[in-house]
Structure formats: structure tokens, C-alpha cells
Amino acid sequence: MLHDIISIRDFEKKDIEEILFTAKKMEQYVDNGTTLAKGKILSMLFFEPSTRTMMSFQSAMERLGGSVIGFSDTSTTSVKKGETLIDTVSTMDQYSDVMVIRNPLEGSARLAAEVAEIPVINAGDGTNQHPTQTLLDLYTIKKEFGSIDGLKIAMVGDLKYGRTVHSLAYALSMYNVELVLVSPRELRMPEDITEHLKDTIPYIEIVALEDLPKVDLVYVTRIQKERFGDPNEYERTKNTYRIDKNSIKLLGNAKIMHPLPRVSEIAREVDTSPNAIYFKQARNGIPVRMALIATLLEVLP
Amino acid sequence: MKKRELKVSAINNGTVIDHIRPGNAFKVIKILHLDNYKDTITITSNVPSGVTGRKDIVKVENRALSPEEVSSIALVSPEATVNIIKDYEVIEKGNINLPETIYNIIACTNPLCITNHEDVPTVFNVERTNPLVLRCQYCERKMTEKDIIKVMG
Ligand SMILES: [Zn+2]
Numbered sequence: 001m002l003h004d005i006i007s008i009r010d011f012e013k014k015d016i017e018e019i020l021f022t023a024k025k026m027e028q029y030v031d032n033g034t035t036l037a038k039g040k041i042l043s044m045l046f047f048e049p050s051t052r053t054m055m056s057f058q059s060a061m062e063r064l065g066g067s068v069i070g071f072s073d074t075s076t077t078s079v080k081k082g083e084t085l086i087d088t089v090s091t092m093d094q095y096s097d098v099m100v101i102r103n104p105l106e107g108s109a110r111l112a113a114e115v116a117e118i119p120v121i122n123a124g125d126g127t128n129q130h131p132t133q134t135l136l137d138l139y140t141i142k143k144e145f146g147s148i149d150g151l152k153i154a155m156v157g158d159l160k161y162g163r164t165v166h167s168l169a170y171a172l173s174m175y176n177v178e179l180v181l182v183s184p185r186e187l188r189m190p191e192d193i194t195e196h197l198k199d200t201i202p203y204i205e206i207v208a209l210e211d212l213p214k215v216d217l218v219y220v221t222r223i224q225k226e227r228f229g230d231p232n233e234y235e236r237t238k239n240t241y242r243i244d245k246n247s248i249k250l251l252g253n254a255k256i257m258h259p260l261p262r263v264s265e266i267a268r269e270v271d272t273s274p275n276a277i278y279f280k281q282a283r284n285g286i287p288v289r290m291a292l293i294a295t296l297l298e299v300l301p
Numbered sequence: 302m303k304k305r306e307l308k309v310s311a312i313n314n315g316t317v318i319d320h321i322r323p324g325n326a327f328k329v330i331k332i333l334h335l336d337n338y339k340d341t342i343t344i345t346s347n348v349p350s351g352v353t354g355r356k357d358i359v360k361v362e363n364r365a366l367s368p369e370e371v372s373s374i375a376l377v378s379p380e381a382t383v384n385i386i387k388d389y390e391v392i393e394k395g396n397i398n399l400p401e402t403i404y405n406i407i408a409c410t411n412p413l414c415i416t417n418h419e420d421v422p423t424v425f426n427v428e429r430t431n432p433l434v435l436r437c438q439y440c441e442r443k444m445t446e447k448d449i450i451k452v453m454g
Binding site: 007009084085103104106107108110111125126127128129192 | 411413414415416418419420421437438439440441442443
């Protein structure tokens with residue numbers, strides 16, 4: 001097993017499968033907790049705020065019976081006084097047993113893992129990687145369909161800047177799946193990823209949601225305003241890929257996932273449809289993060 | 302013919318790096334960290350050559366650099382050869398092979414890469430050789446031959 005969780009590129013299929021298997025075992029502790037990690041401390045180094053991710057890790061560690069220290073606002077820490085990442089990581093290395101880091105600079109988690117002796121989990125390094133999101137996405141798919149192999153999966157929206165879909169596409173290429181990439185031409189999946197897909201799994205690229213073939217799952221991403229120079233172009237694109245009570249008919253029985261938080265890509269009226277599984281997906285972050293923490297701390301039952 | 306041979310090997314002791322792509326001699330010196338070398342370094346630019354049309358040559362006096370030591374210059378001149386000279390004779394001759402990792406030689410082109418913000422050496426893994434593609438071990442961005450020439454200045 002890996003010593004740190006930094007990038008989905010470090011994973012082999014067997015590593016992923018092991019985490020998904022352990023996550024399933026953790027389900028029994030999600031409601032009532034356990035004492036597997038009693039006496040252990042998880043430190044959170046959030047150099048940029050991400051309340052959702054942070055609380056998900058905190059919840060996971062507390063369910064495991066451990067405790068949490070850390071910061072999510074660098075204005076009150078020595079980081080503000082110009083302390084280097086290396087020094088901050090070295091200090092927290094002494095105070096805790098496992099470390100979760102989020103930093104907007106790309107490669108920061110890799111550097112932290114080189115510096116720290118304790119295991120390091122990457123909770124997002126800029127536009128690069130967010131591997132725990134990818135693992136919880138895979139866990140959600142497996143839980144929903146029983147198996148990842150054999151599925152046809154569409155990814156919809158901003159495929160250019162969405163790091164979630166980059167990592168997910170990379171991870172899915174280890175399975176026997178087909179991908180349908182749906183995006184405006186200017187927000188297509190980067191060549192770096194499609195080149196890898198060419199060598200591994202079948203995929204097609206389409207522009208219009210109307211052209212979507214029958215798929216098992218639709219993974220919707222956020223379309224961010226700041227990616228567009230022209231605000232009209234943003235409005236037009238946003239509406240083209242919006243899932244609401246009308247456009248949902250184009251999806252057939254396909255399940256809908258979204259990394260959350262959403263802006264307006266999915267209308268509230270879709271939440272109660274049997275297609276929507278994005279709140280279940282968010283909840284799955286707990287057993288998956290419990291599995292990762294318990295595995296790295298070597299406190300598995 | 303004789304004249305050209307003289308040009309290449311006319312040092313007493315040291316290393317001659319031959320068949321450098323024209324215009325890349327200074328990059329080779331930079332990669333080898335020879336900018337502040339105390340002894341003589343001779344650079345010959347744009348020499349006619351049967352192999353690549355034109356070439357640069359770098360001669361480093363009184364220092365024997367093995368092909369392994371200089372392997373990273375393949376980043377800018379994969380066809381270069383290394384000749385170690387002793388008493389005006391070539392005692393060792395070899396081609397260079399790019400190593401699997403490029404350690405602390407070039408900067409990452411990604412301005413948001415941690416290596417451009419913390420005092421740490423850069424590490425690139427060679428993903429492909431022809432055409433050359435490197436991947437930053439930190440930010441995981443790809444670097445092409447064009448990017449490499451750009452960051453070398
Ligand atoms: Zn980099």
C-alpha cells in the first residue's frame with residue numbers, strides 16, 4: 001500500500017480496489033463510530049479554505065475515534081509571517097500521526113510528503129490533484145452499480161479546467177469502461193488526458209447534450225464564470241448544459257453525480273429524482289476518508 | 302580533414318563535447334554548472350559537420366567528464382558525443398543517453414508549481430524521448446522540447 005495519498009497517478013488498480021474494499025468495511029462505523037484510531041491525531045494544514053473538504057476529514061477522523069488539530073486560515077498562523085511550507089510541514093510532522101494538506105500551489109502535497117515522516121493526504125493542490133475526491137467518486141459508482149467494469153459514463157460541462165474530471169477519467173482508464181465527453185469546444189478535455197485515454201479505453205467527444213447516447217452515469221461539473229472572457233458566452237454555455245426537469249429526459253435512466261458544491265448546473269427540482277445520487281456521493285466521502293486514514297495509520301480492524 | 306581534427310582535439314588534458322546542436326553550447330555549459338569553472342573552456346560555434354550540417358563544440362580543460370556525468374545535456378543536444386583527452390589523445394569516447402530523471406537542471410514552466418515558490422530542487426521524469434516529453438514530479442505538468450529551450454533562456 002502507498003505511504004501517502006498524493007496523486008491518482010501513483011495508484012495502480014489494486015491500490016484503488018483495496019481502498020474501495022476497506023471503505024465498504026468502514027460503513028458499519030459511519031453511524032456509531034469506532035475506537036480504531038483512539039489516541040491518534042490528524043493534522044489539517046489548509047492554506048486555503050475549503051470548509052466542505054475539511055469537515056469531511058474531521059468527521060471521518062472523529063468517527064474513527066481520533067482527534068483533529070490544524071488551521072484553515074493562514075492569517076492567524078506563522079505562515080503569514082513568511083514561514084516556508086517545508087517548515088510548517090516539519091512542525092506539524094512532530095505534532096500528529098497523519099497529515100491532510102490543501103495548498104493552492106501545485107505539487108505542494110508531493111513536497112510535503114517528501115518532508116514529513118508521517119503519511120500525508122492531498123486534499124487539493126491547485127488545479128493538479130484531489131485524489132480523495134476521485135476515490136469517493138469511484139466508491140460511489142461501485143456502490144451504485146455493483147461494479148465499475150462494463151459501464152458507459154458521460155462527463156459533462158467544463159472538462160478543460162475541472163481537475164475532478166481529469167483525475168476521474170485517468171482512474172477510470174484502469175477499468176473496462178467507455179467514456180462520453182460532453183463539453184463546448186473551448187472547454188474540451190486536455191490533450192494530456194485524451195492522449196492517455198487513446199492508449200487505454202474507448203471514448204468519444206461530443207458538444208451537444210442532445211447527442212448523448214444511452215449511458216449509465218452522467219458526471220456533471222461546475223462551469224465557472226472566471227473561465228470565460230465574455231459573460232454572454234458564460235450564460236449561454238451554462239444554460240446549454242444545465243440539467244433541469246426538461247433536459248433530464250435526455251439522460252434516460254442515467255444516474256447523476258456532481259462533486260458539489262453546484263452553482264446552477266443542476267436545478268433543485270432534480271434533487272428528488274431517482275437519477276440524482278450526488279448527495280449520496282457526498283456522504284460516501286466519510287467511509288472513503290475513514291478507509292484512507294485507517295489504512296495509513298495501520299489501524300485496520 | 303587534418304585541420305578539422307586539430308580543431309576538435311587540440312587540448313592537452315580534459316573533455317571535448319562534440320556534435321552539440323548549433324547555438325546550444327552555452328546551454329550545455331549551464332547544464333553542466335561550468336559557468337564559474339576556474340580553468341579554460343573553449344567554445345567553437347557553427348562548425349561545419351557531416352552529421353547535422355553545423356555543430357558547436359565545447360572543450361573543458363583539465364577535467365574529465367564521464368558520459369554519465371554529462372548525460373543531462375541530451376535535453377538540448379541528444380546527438381552530442383563526449384571525448385576524454387589525455388596527453389592529446391582520446392582515451393575514452395562515448396555517446397550520451399538521457400537519464401530517467403532530470404534533477405535540478407531546468408525550472409518548471411508552471412508559475413504555480415511549488416518548485417517556483419519554495420527553495421527546492423526541480424525533478425522531472427522523462428516520459429518520452431522522441432519527441433522529448435518530461436513531467437514535473439511536483440505539479441505533474443508536461444514539458445516539451447520547446448518548453449525546455451524556453452526555460453533555458
Ligand atoms: Zn512543476
